[in-house]
Amino acid sequence: MITADPHDLAGAYAADALTGEERETFLRHVADCPDCATETALQQEAAAWLALAAARTSPPGLRERVLAEAARTPQLPPTLPAQAGERRRRRSTPRLVHLALAASLAAAAALGGLAAWQHQEARQTRQEAASQAADFARLLAAPDTAFVKKDLSYGGSGTVAVSRRLNQAAYFCRGLTPLPADKIYQLWYVAPGNKVRSAGLLRAESTLQAVSLPPPDTAAALAVTVEPSTGSAKPTTDPLTTWLLPTA
């Protein structure tokens, strides 16, 4: 239920006074309203004080249990910055920004309560665009950069660019098949000994996409799987495709 002034819902949202459906409606609105995202973040700051004021001594033994559980629980991969090609266009076409924000907000709704941050994060990525573009330029110009291309059985093609000298890599794909909203492509580095680590998440957003990957280090291959929309700590499905990376 959106009132005449949707800004008013920022308070109800920050205090978790909205029902699930209203939250989603509000988040869709925020996706198109940067001011609302800022307002929501401020309202959440005030709400956080109310939690701090209610502090109590936590139960004995809980600390050890939580630390032990964390020690055996892998962390989620950081969300990769949006695609570079997308970013360049964002400056001239704000609508694309909104679409990207809508996507990040939808992901936030799934996580719960993190909308404002995801939104700010998306704004941040825009500012990082320039340095990202410089990274790509350096990789593409490096003398040892190798390109490994594969046609993808699930549509389009994917190319990995890797420079061992720079310890830098990027992934380019064309015509990636979009997935349902609750799924996402996730890239993985596979190092000798079958050690797998996340190389980031990949949304099908435009015909041609470029993603900066984390440093490959000893990775011998790049693989892609389909995962739940928030990404996984370890692959939960079989790889769709694997690219063997040239060694130094």
Added chain:
Amino acid sequence: MAKRQAPGAGHIRTSETDRLLVSVAAGSQDAFARLYDAAAGPIYGIACRVLQDPARAEEVTQEVMLEVWQSAPRYRPESGHAMTWMMTIAHHRAVDSVRTLRRSAERERAVSQHESTLAFDDVVETVEALGEREQVRSCLKELTAELRQPVVLAYYQGLTHTEIAAALSLPLGTVKSRLRRALTRLRHCLGAPP
């Protein structure tokens, strides 16, 4: 507070907990232990208050701390304070949990029947019981009753704005705008969380 910049402005003062959360994002279990010491009390406290059930609140605290550990790599200090980020997760989980319990126990109707009589006393009691942060209590007290009631009912008792409207016999739109005004005034009174 005029000196504070809006999130995203890129000039937010980094607090100790922000730095800890960044270290946690890099996988530091030592930083996570220290973050636990800073955050577990408020998380457990708000869960207790919303759920009114220490055992369930303990479970929620454990779930929230684990979510903090897992999601830390997605935290951006430029976007807001770690404490706000963690409290947002905690409160959302606690409210989710209490609403599920209320639904499954079919207590929702019973709750709303009692609200109109309980609401006012509860608000006063709840505010008085906030021992940990004198500053927050005094800022809450500075609010007029009409702003204080909705925010206390929403935040500390996990009521939806519809339930609050029913409890206070107010139009829905009034509840929404009062929630926002109450939080705005609190923030002006308190600034950003540590």
